[in-house]
Amino acid sequence: MKYALLVGVSDTDPAEPFDATPSLAAMESLLTGLGGWSVTRIEGSEADRSGILAALDRLEAVAEEADAVLFYFFGHGGVVELEDQRPPLGGRPVFYVVAARKRAQWCFTGILDVELSMALARIERRCANVSAIIDSCYSAQIVRGPVRKVPKSPDWVHALAAKQEPARAQALLHPISHPHIPRLCAASSLRYGFGDAVPGGNLGRLTSLVCELVGEVGEVERLTWAALADRVRERAIWRLGCEEQWVSLAGPSHRYLFSTRSSKLRGTVGFVPHADAKGQPLPSSHGGWIRAGLLQGVEMGDRWALVDALVDGRGEAQRLARLRVVALDLNRARLEPEGAGEASVGSSAVLLEAARRDPVACEDPELSARLAQSPWLRPAAEGEESKAVVCVEADGALGLSCAWAAFAGLRVQADAEGRGEALERLEDWARARRLTQLGAYVDEPRARARLSVAPSPRARARPLRGDVRLRAGTWLSARVESLAKAQGLFVSVVVIDGRGRARLLDDAEPDGIELLPGERRLFGVHPGRGRGGFALSWPGGTDPSASLPLYVVVLASRRPIPLRHLIPSRLDLGIPDDRPRRRRAVSRAIRASPRPKTGPEVTRDWSVEVLEFSLDHSGDSSSNV
Structure with a gap:
């Protein structure tokens, strides 16, 4: 059985009325057309906090081992700092999806990130096939700034804090991000989601593009989340005329939609075609760009292929065109075609052959x-x-x-x-x-990382100072501070373990987590778990007297940092932002991106810091993996 819970939260605030009905109708129509879905819609006054939580509980109760579950949300999202709460609810930015309010004026009510993460994780334990589409949509005039501080939490937050069960959170929540639940979000955590006014209300851009693309291909059993996200993101950027909306995908990107099966095709990057004088996309035979450049490991002469959205029976995608890197910027590469072939806006590109293998x-x-x-x-x-x-x-x-x-x-x-x-x-x-x-390319870091280790997931982490030798069986985390003065930075922290495998220290937003100027963020610790970190294990069969290298690579950029071609996907929920904020003099740039006919927005504000450590055996066989 396939179950879909569609939640739409309208806003009756007279300053900015917002009706979710068209978005819910579009998603329900899509699922009905695909067939086999049992759809539940929660909207209007039913979409209050208690109504959404009750619907999630009912979904958990009915889901069985072979079932598929989709959670869809359309409405506002938000981020607050609960100043009167202790961790895991206090001491951090808390993201939430807005629930229906009993009155028109704004008040803080919704489902918190940790609640939604726990609910989806509980359902995933029952059926192992859960996915989420979160379309948090705002008008172009809304300016979202930093975290909104809440000095006094409402009663429902106090009640939730009293019910927190650390042991249950440890069992359900992945320390970095859930590796088995694909999450397609309308925007990164500090970026806009956009929508269109249509008869009867508002249609989210993410929702409309998902419906459009799935309708075009018609075979979701051969469409991966990565292929869908690449195409939705580029079409959203092309329609908007700038890169303000950055569609975010986390989780097992190589999975087929609404399935536990996976494709062999990994490591794709978005492709942006050149444009004509009117700003319309040209065929890929004119060349184009990929959203990866020098500081994402791309080199001159690398050969890439554009691949079809659908994967064949062998789990591989048809190659539509071959291209070669002829020019490099820090975050993008220009490609020229080698031979005939055509592909559309948002086609995925995959590395065929590095120039220096x-x-x-x-x-x-x-x-x-x-x-x-x-x-x-x-x-x-x-x-x-x-x-x-x-x-x-x-x-x-x-x-x-x-x-x-x-x-x-x-x-x-x-x-x-x-x-x-x-x-x-x-x-x-x-x-x-x-x-x-x-690290050889950039001298001055744009972000400062302070690493810490803890002897156990619940123990207090201590900062690393000087030439430190790490021990297997400990837990690594990083507190990163943005050194930017005027604009936000996307930051990714990569750990290369003793086996030589690269992993993101925080997989919630694989293209980088955006920090405002001067903001600090803890990487590697799930907020719902309290303490924790990235487990440092000793490879089984390795001599305990050996010493293994361990690298930490900190990347910071004014633009997102796609790394899927360098870091195989693994992977909780990055929920977009909510409430109109007072405009600040110092904030990230709004609508400053050039139109896509110039190619992906280029940035020269980028840094890489490579830290090297030694990893020693702990003396405890339980640390072997």
Whole structure:
């Protein structure tokens, strides 16, 4: 069975009336057309706080193992700081989706981020197939600034705080972000979501584009969340004429819509075609841009392919066009076509062949053949210095070692599964090498990161100072401060563990979390869990007397930082902002982006800081993974 809970919250404030009916109708019509969905609509006075929570509870009660569940919200969202509360509700920005109010004037009421995260996580434990689409939509005149402070919390917040169960939150909430629930949001946490006035009310831009694109392809069982998000984002930007609305996707992006099945296609990046004199998109045969540049590991001569939205029966997407990088900026790359081929606005681009693939000395012919097809690797020539070595051991198994860094080696069987695991690890090392090299490009950091470790998820973290050796079994977090003076910064913190695998320290917004000037943010700790962090584990089978490298890469940019091509997706809920704010003299730029005919908005305000540590064994076998 497939269940959809559609929540629409209208606003009767006479200064800005807002009716969610058309958006709910559009989403219900889409699901009805797809077939097999049991749809529940919550709107009007029923969409108050108690009504939404009760509907989520009912959904949890009926969901069974093989079911699919969609949570859809259209309305306002918000962010507040509850000054009279202790963590996990106090001491941080609290995001929420607005619930229906009993009176027209604004008051703080809604479903808090931790509540929605817990509710979706409970449902996911029952059916393992939960997704969320959150369309928080505002008019272009609304200016949203920093967190709105609430000195005195309403009664419902006090009641919620009294019911907090830390142990249950630890069990349900992923320390970084839920890895199994795709969340498609209309905007990043400090950006606009837009909508259109239509007969009968308001139609969210995210909602209309999702319905439009799904209607075009018609086969959701072959459409991944990543392909949908890339196309929705670019079409939203093209229609708006600037990049103010940045559609955000978190969770397992390679999954098919409303399914637990996954595509083999990973690491896609959005493509932006050139435009004609009237600002209309030109065919991809004229070339275009990808939303990744020098400081996302792209190099001159890299070859990329534009791929179809739909994936075939083998889990792979048809290549529509081949292009080559001919010019680089920090956050974008210009591509020219190689041969014929066409693709539409928002098509996904995937790396075909890096200009400088890492050479691997490999004694296994079958794995060597796979290396020759890898976008990141190639078999090393005779006598060539290699970046990794694959040996055939006495028992026939394959032994992998990294030549450029002392990452933990890997031993696999010489069969199809083992060779697949070996190829994945070798590509991890190649991507990690590109990430560690980024620090050479920028001298002055735009964001300052202070790392901390804790001996357990519930223990107090202590700051790292000086030349520190980390121990497996501890928990890493980072408090990042924006050093920007006038505009917001998107920040991503990447950890490259002792195996050489890159992970985002906070996956809630994979394209970077936006900080206002001077703002500080804790990365690696889920707000609903209180303390915690990123678990540092020791690779099983690795000599306990060894010392492994561990890197932390801090990227900061005035524009979002797509990294899907460098960091495989894994992954709670980034909910957009709410209430009109008093305009500040110092805030992020509003509607300052150029029109998309100039390509993706270029930024030169970017920094990378690469920190290197040593990871030692803890002496406790429980830290081995």
